[in-house]
Amino acid sequence: xxxxxxxxxxxxxxxxxxxxxxxxxxxxxxxxxxxxxxxxxxxxxxxxxxxxxxxxxxxxxxxxxxxxxxxxxxxxxxxxxxxxxxxxxxxxxxxxxxxxxxxxxxxxxxxxxxxxxxxxxxxxxxxxxxxxxxxxxxxxxxxxxxxxxx
Amino acid sequence: xxxxxxxxxxxxxxxxxxxxxxxxxxxxxxxxxxxxxxxxxxxxxxxxxxxxxxxxxxxxxxxxxxxxxxxxxxxxxxxxxxxxxxxxxxxxxxxxxxxxxxxxxxxxxxxxxxxxxxxxxxxxxxxxxxxxxxxxxxxxxxxxxxxxxx
DNA sequence: TATTGTTATACTCTATAACTATA
DNA sequence: TATAGTTATAGAGTATAACAATA
Numbered sequence: 386x387x388x389x390x391x392x393x394x395x396x397x398x399x400x401x402x403x404x405x406x407x408x409x410x411x412x413x414x415x416x417x418x419x420x421x422x423x424x425x426x427x428x429x430x431x432x433x434x435x436x437x438x439x440x441x442x443x444x445x446x447x448x449x450x451x452x453x454x455x456x457x458x459x460x461x462x463x464x465x466x467x468x469x470x471x472x473x474x475x476x477x478x479x480x481x482x483x484x485x486x487x488x489x490x491x492x493x494x495x496x497x498x499x500x501x502x503x504x505x506x507x508x509x510x511x512x513x514x515x516x517x518x519x520x521x522x523x524x525x526x527x528x529x530x531x532x533x534x535x
Numbered sequence: 536x537x538x539x540x541x542x543x544x545x546x547x548x549x550x551x552x553x554x555x556x557x558x559x560x561x562x563x564x565x566x567x568x569x570x571x572x573x574x575x576x577x578x579x580x581x582x583x584x585x586x587x588x589x590x591x592x593x594x595x596x597x598x599x600x601x602x603x604x605x606x607x608x609x610x611x612x613x614x615x616x617x618x619x620x621x622x623x624x625x626x627x628x629x630x631x632x633x634x635x636x637x638x639x640x641x642x643x644x645x646x647x648x649x650x651x652x653x654x655x656x657x658x659x660x661x662x663x664x665x666x667x668x669x670x671x672x673x674x675x676x677x678x679x680x681x682x683x684x685x
Numbered sequence: 686t687a688t689t690g691t692t693a694t695a696c697t698c699t700a701t702a703a704c705t706a707t708a
Numbered sequence: 709t710a711t712a713g714t715t716a717t718a719g720a721g722t723a724t725a726a727c728a729a730t731a
Binding site: 419420455471 | 722725
Binding site for chain 3: 434435436446447449450467470471472473526
């Protein structure tokens with residue numbers, strides 16, 4: 386009795402495919418999913434304190450210390466003193482990391498276009514409205530802790 | 536210059552929301568994402584050898600040993616001797632785990648329905664066709680290693 | 686007092702490599 | 709020889725708790 390996949394199954398399968406492929410792409414490099422996530426946040430939000438990163442990544446400050454250690458020793462990020470707060474450090478991307486992130490964002494956009502092209506042209510507007518509706522609805526459910534799994 | 540999120544961004548954000556909420560739901564229990572994944576595979580595929588699990592989860596046999604150790608000591612799975620191959624063990628769900636997975640699948644289906652309901656009724660058929668089209672296209676791109684991130 | 690980031694410690698997940706028991 | 713699963717070891721990611729320096 387194999388079950389028909391639900392829409393949620395499909396949405397989660399899409400991100401699994403993406404993540405698995407990404408992991409394979411980074412195998413053998415110093416990059417991992419967590420590190421790329423941090424680079425992505427730094428690229429979009431600009432230089433940040435570790436507290437800021439911690440909030441953006443949803444992890445503890447201790448984990449951010451370890452994560453930034455890894456990024457620094459692999460040459461993707463640098464720590465510099467905060468201009469006014471001597472307790473804090475500012476984490477920023479190195480030049481090579483900036484170029485990497487620009488390429489990655491470009492690839493990302495291209496992939497997104499390819500995926501859209503797979504949808505029947507007549508279906509695209511409704512498809513995009515649907516994806517946005519689902520995103521906002523899930524965001525709302527999660528915020529109101531209305532999702533249960535147990 | 537905040538960028539408009541692409542469709543891929545939205546799809547990935549949906550699964551991030553889901554995963555983050557799931558992690559929060561399991562905080563403080565013996566369950567983790569990896570363990571739930573294994574339980575899910577066992578629930579849908581039925582009892583399996585560790586080799587089978589390894590293939591289904593896409594991890595090494597060694598990792599499966601550790602994963603199954605965790606599931607067994609938390610009371611979610613049991614190892615029994617393979618009926619014909621004395622090298623192998625058969626991993627199966629315990630009664631409580633079976634009930635948990637049934638509840639989880641039910642919650643999952645309900646959530647999927649709620650998400651669908653957030654889509655305008657007139658848009659639903661096109662939305663579902665689009666999600667399936669994107670899934671299969673990404674599957675195809677990944678299989679042919681036509682996705683690049685670097 | 687509160688905040689920033691660290692050291693100390695521990696658990697989970699993953700991997701490779703070498704090994705045992707069985708096929 | 710090949711396969712199933714283990715022990716041994718290691719690295720990454722995460723967490724809590726205690727601490728130092730600074731606000």
